[in-house]
Amino acid sequence: MESKLKNIFNLSKLYIKENDASLNIINTETKKINKKSYLFWVYVILFFGITYLSSEIISYAVKIGKPEIFLNGFILVLEVLIIIRTIMVSMNVFYFSKDIENILHLPIKPIEILISKFCTILFMNYEFELIFALVPLFIYGSYTFSMISYFLHCIIVLVVFPLFATMIVGTIMIFLMKTIKIFKNKDLMQFIISFILIFALIFSLEKAIGYIFNNAEYIEQNQEFVLNKINEKIIKINNYFLNINPSAQVLQNNKIIINYLKLILINFVGFILFIFIGNKLYLKQLLRANFYTKRIKNNKKIRIKKSQKGISYIKKEFKLLSKNPIFLIQSIYPVIMLTVLICVLTIAIVPAYNGLIQRDEYKDIREGLKFNIEAVCIILGILQITGLFNYTSITSFSREGKNAYVMKILPISLYKQFIYKNIPQIALNIISAGAILAVINFQIPAIGLNYILVIFGLSILLTVINSFILCLIDLIMPKLKWEAEYEILKNSKNKLLQYVLIIFNILFLIFMKDLFEKHNLNISLGFFAGILICIIFILNLLFYKFKNKLYKKITTI
Amino acid sequence: MIKIQNVSKSYKKGTKVIENIDLEIKNGEIFGFIGQNGAGKTTTIKMMTGILEIDEGDIFIDGKSITNEPIEAKKNIGLVPDSPDIFLKFKGIEYLNFIADCYNVSKEERTQKIEKLAKEFEIYDELDNKIESYSHGMRQKIVIIGVLLHNPQNWILDEPITGLDPKSSYDLKTLMKEHASQGKTVFFSTHILEIAEKLCDRIAIINKGKIVFVGTLDELRKIYGEENSLEQIFLGIIGE
Numbered sequence: 001m002e003s004k005l006k007n008i009f010n011l012s013k014l015y016i017k018e019n020d021a022s023l024n025i026i027n028t029e030t031k032k033i034n035k036k037s038y039l040f041w042v043y044v045i046l047f048f049g050i051t052y053l054s055s056e057i058i059s060y061a062v063k064i065g066k067p068e069i070f071l072n073g074f075i076l077v078l079e080v081l082i083i084i085r086t087i088m089v090s091m092n093v094f095y096f097s098k099d100i101e102n103i104l105h106l107p108i109k110p111i112e113i114l115i116s117k118f119c120t121i122l123f124m125n126y127e128f129e130l131i132f133a134l135v136p137l138f139i140y141g142s143y144t145f146s147m148i149s150y151f152l153h154c155i156i157v158l159v160v161f162p163l164f165a166t167m168i169v170g171t172i173m174i175f176l177m178k179t180i181k182i183f184k185n186k187d188l189m190q191f192i193i194s195f196i197l198i199f200a201l202i203f204s205l206e207k208a209i210g211y212i213f214n215n216a217e218y219i220e221q222n223q224e225f226v227l228n229k230i231n232e233k234i235i236k237i238n239n240y241f242l243n244i245n246p247s248a249q250v251l252q253n254n255k256i257i258i259n260y261l262k263l264i265l266i267n268f269v270g271f272i273l274f275i276f277i278g279n280k281l282y283l284k285q286l287l288r289a290n291f292y293t294k295r296i297k298n299n300k301k302i303r304i305k306k307s308q309k310g311i312s313y314i315k316k317e318f319k320l321l322s323k324n325p326i327f328l329i330q331s332i333y334p335v336i337m338l339t340v341l342i343c344v345l346t347i348a349i350v351p352a353y354n355g356l357i358q359r360d361e362y363k364d365i366r367e368g369l370k371f372n373i374e375a376v377c378i379i380l381g382i383l384q385i386t387g388l389f390n391y392t393s394i395t396s397f398s399r400e401g402k403n404a405y406v407m408k409i410l411p412i413s414l415y416k417q418f419i420y421k422n423i424p425q426i427a428l429n430i431i432s433a434g435a436i437l438a439v440i441n442f443q444i445p446a447i448g449l450n451y452i453l454v455i456f457g458l459s460i461l462l463t464v465i466n467s468f469i470l471c472l473i474d475l476i477m478p479k480l481k482w483e484a485e486y487e488i489l490k491n492s493k494n495k496l497l498q499y500v501l502i503i504f505n506i507l508f509l510i511f512m513k514d515l516f517e518k519h520n521l522n523i524s525l526g527f528f529a530g531i532l533i534c535i536i537f538i539l540n541l542l543f544y545k546f547k548n549k550l551y552k553k554i555t556t557i
Numbered sequence: 558m559i560k561i562q563n564v565s566k567s568y569k570k571g572t573k574v575i576e577n578i579d580l581e582i583k584n585g586e587i588f589g590f591i592g593q594n595g596a597g598k599t600t601t602i603k604m605m606t607g608i609l610e611i612d613e614g615d616i617f618i619d620g621k622s623i624t625n626e627p628i629e630a631k632k633n634i635g636l637v638p639d640s641p642d643i644f645l646k647f648k649g650i651e652y653l654n655f656i657a658d659c660y661n662v663s664k665e666e667r668t669q670k671i672e673k674l675a676k677e678f679e680i681y682d683e684l685d686n687k688i689e690s691y692s693h694g695m696r697q698k699i700v701i702i703g704v705l706l707h708n709p710q711n712w713i714l715d716e717p718i719t720g721l722d723p724k725s726s727y728d729l730k731t732l733m734k735e736h737a738s739q740g741k742t743v744f745f746s747t748h749i750l751e752i753a754e755k756l757c758d759r760i761a762i763i764n765k766g767k768i769v770f771v772g773t774l775d776e777l778r779k780i781y782g783e784e785n786s787l788e789q790i791f792l793g794i795i796g797e
Contacts, residue, residue, distance in 0.1 A: 302650045302684045304668045312658030323646035403643045408608040410659045411631040548610070555608055 007108050011116035015093075016123045047131055054136035058143045066227045067144050071251060072234045074140075075161075075244050078133050080201065082125050082162050086169040087197045088329075089124060093117050094173060094282075114278045118170055125162035133158060137251070150251065157247045160263050164243040167270040171277050172197070178281050194329075198337060206344040208237050213352035242266045309412060313420045320399055321392065321424055326485035327399060332428065334389035339432040342382065343439045350443040371447055373516045373524050376455055377509040379440065383459045384509075386432045388502045391489055392425035393470035397554065398479040398488045404554050414547045418475070422467045429463040454525050461532035466501060468539050473497050475550050558584050559605065559711055559742055564614035566600055566766075574600055575766045577614075582744050582759075584710075587737045589757035590746040593795060597766040598746040599639070602715050605744075606636050619710055632660070635709030639716040641696035645689035649680065649699050652688060653706065660707035667706055674702045678728060693720040701729065712736055714745035718752055730756055750787045764795045 033040060054074075061070040094117050103113060137158070141150045176193050212233045238244040243266055246259040307315065321327050357366045397404065407417055433456060441452045473494050482488055489495060512531075516524035543550065559582040566575040575597050582588040592598045603609035605616050607623050607630065616623045621630040644652045650671075657667040675681035678698040680691075688696060697720060704712065712733070718726050733743045733756065747753055753760050754774060762770040770777060774787070781790040 302671075302681075304650065304664065304671060305654060306662075306664040306667070307654075307658050309658055309661065312655055316655050319647060319651065402640060405603075405608050405638065406643065409606050409631055409634065409636050411628050412659060413628060552610065555603060 004109070004112060007112045008115050008119070011103070011108065011113065012119035012123075015116060015120040043131055047135070050132060051135045051139070055139050055143075058136070058140050062143050064227065066231065067140065068248075068252060069227060069231045069234070071140060072231060072238060072244075072248055074133075074136060075248050075251075076234060076238055076241070078129075078161070079165060079241050079244055080205065081132065082128065082165045083169060083201060084198060085125065085128055086121055086162075086166050087173075087194050087201075090121055090166075090170055090173050091194055093121055094170065095177065110282050111275065111279050114282045115275075118166065118274070121170070122162060122166050125166060126159075129158050129162065140251075146253075150253070153250050153253075153256070157250055160267065161243065161247055163267045164270050165241075167267070167274040169197075171270075171274045174277050174281050195333075195336075199340065202337070202340055202344055206348050209345070209348035209352075211237070213348070213355075310416065310420060313412065313417065314423050317396075317420060317424050324485055327395070330486070330489045331390065331392045331395065334391075335386055335428050335432055338386045338389055339435050342386065342436050346436070346439050346443055371451065372521060373519075373528075374513050375447075376451075376458070376521075376525065376528075377513040379437075379455050380459055380462065381506055381509050383429075383433045383436060384462070384502055384505050386436070387429055387463065387466055387505075388499065390425055390428055390432075391495065391498070392428060393422060393467040394474050394492070394494050394498050395488050396421040396425075396471050397474045398482070398492070398494075401480055401482055404478070404480050407554055408551070414551050415544050418471060418543065418547070422464070422471050425467040425470070426460075426463050429467070430460055433459040433463070454529075458525070458529060458532065461529060461536065462505065465532060465535050465539065466505065468536070468543075469501060470494075470498055472539075472543065472550070476553070478553055480554070558582065558617075558619055559713075559744060560617040561601070561605070562614050562616065564601075564604060564611055564616060566604060566609065566612050573766055575604070578763075578768055580761055580768065580771065582711075582742050584742055585737055585740045586758045587733055587743040587756055588745070589753035589760040590744065590763065591748065591750065591753055591760055591791070592746070592763035593748055596763045596795075598763060599715055600766075601763070602636070602713060602746060605713060606634055607631055632707075633710040635704035635707065635712045637697075637700055637704055637712075637714040637717050639719060641693065641700045643688075643696075643700065646687060648687055649675075649684040649691070652699060653684070653703055656703040657706045662707050670706050671702065674705060678702065678725070694722050694725050697721055698725060701732070705732070709741075711742040711744065714743070716747060717745055718747065718749060750791055754787055762791065762794055769794050 035041075054070075058067065058070050061067045094114070134154075137154050138151065140146075141154060173193065212230055235245065238248065243263060246262040246266070249259040250256055250263075321331060357369075400407065407414070410417070437452050437456050437459075441447065441449060477494055479488055479492060479494075512528055516528065519527075559580070561578050561580040564575060564578045565573050567573045578601065590598055590601070600609065604611050605618075605623065607627050611624055615625075618630040619633045621633070623630045644655075647655070653667070653671055662670075671684070672681065675684055678701075680695055680698050680702075683691065683695060688699060691699065697717070701717075714733075717729060721729060730752075733745070737743050737758075757774070759771070759773050760777070761768050770780075777787075777790060778785075781793060785793070
């Protein structure tokens, strides 16, 4: 027993260290914070952003005398985020991480590997809580004048809270790996399983928002009634997640011992289930995932086909993205998720908003609503958000890795190859913008299809400019030497420039709004499109002139 | 024909890694480019194929400058790199189709060549599998088939024998001889002297970025002593 625990402890320590080293936030040599790490600054900004946002919401909730709405809602959001995060990482950590091959030949039992992998994900979730949950809950405590015991309970709850979600998601993953036998391709399986789970979660979210903000119940009711009703509904939803309400009750100082006992019981049952299923299924799946040979003897005639040079090159770009699960998850997955999320939120929120502004107290807002250049810029800004997480162009050259030299030896001009490399991001963003605009058109018919089409056209022009600049950044500073695919994005400084570009885009949209605010909408849109076309033309011209110098770093062989 | 004209290259200002190289590789010739690790072999090959910019001088592939007419020059080159780990997620046949498309190889021609070469190299049955599942030798073979698909006038190989089993190594050497016998150029780098001895019509020895010998092996022996082995001569030339 002691040696088992020692194995689990050592393995967990190893995995956690490995994970932290790859994040590059702590310098492994000096043991100090690496201030050059972009991730460190992203976390700092997030930390302050969340602190500000939560203190604003809590102070409002306290002012209206309903602080518990924040607590119940916040814990629900935290649970959903932990579940999404666990879904995203667990398949890779449990089955496909590179270290498994090096561990399997050691005298360590599969269940010990499983538990240490579980501890790794749990630790990741604790890091997540540290940034997203600790400060808001402490602010809640100070705003509600809680005693010192609240803060102690808060820490205990945060330690216990992610256990259940991690165990349940882990169990579901192991179970799905067993049941979905048809997918012998592990790459595809990794993608599909997490895809299904996240989609299920997003659609549940849509239903939950629709349920919470059901306008029919709130019409002609006073604010107090509405808030009480919303709180009631959140608690009802929280009941579906067994660990939320007991945690919230502990933090609200209600029946502390009983709720702790509930939490212990829930987690104990979850752990037994996880270990039982893991013991039965994990090793076999682990071996199949790592050593499953995909080579087949081919008895049928192979497919030899001819395509146009350009089409073949573009197909190659899409294949490079789609055949590699890491590229797929890093580049395409977030765009699909965000598109679905924005569509779902639009479907859930617009009717609720429409209902809300029908109330008498919002008469001024209702009468002030009109479609103008500001609305166009807001919609374009929303479409930019999906571009924020589209890493297709910013990794277009780095993705090639050892293949990069092929670009230089092919008898295809460097300019054309650059254009072809832009196609995946542009195509993805067009699909995403098309889907979001279709939902907006359906939800807000007042805008009119002609304007929706104009916005679609403007978004395509913006996408072309963005993709062009991002590809250019990656061409000038490519990361061609990598061992594992995830390194490209994880340690990429270019990613930070992508965020800067999006911020710049939003500022540009604000500038456009100010510039055309007092002009006729149709003329403004025409000028707007003209400006974007000019930018595309200038960028093309500059690239064509300096293409040889820009390809200088593509020299791997 | 490949003509390297007074070519120099430096990665850092003031430090030339290639210094005033002049070489001419004629049609129908197998030319060995010999040097120890870090001598400048791969840098030269990178410049010959347009991967690296040339600082001074120029390289002509069948009369086309790789600097001024890169597309035309590249149509006449087939490069086999020292590491064949490319397009690992692609199936062998997908890679070959892509390369054939880039060089405008007709469907009939590619079908005939893929079948012939893949069967000769004994990887025909593996073409529908991903390249990542191939062994090093098989990866090398798929790259070689890709290069031979468009029947390039000039075949450039960087350390081609490394990692190949005896049978594949023999097959590759036979292919190189066949290619040269059709009046085409084969240029390959190596540090295995025995291969150069058995295969090359002429060799060039490169040391610290400079060409220290160009000629046939007989000429080499005449200059540096016939009683010495090739290995001793080579070590003598590079000053070890």
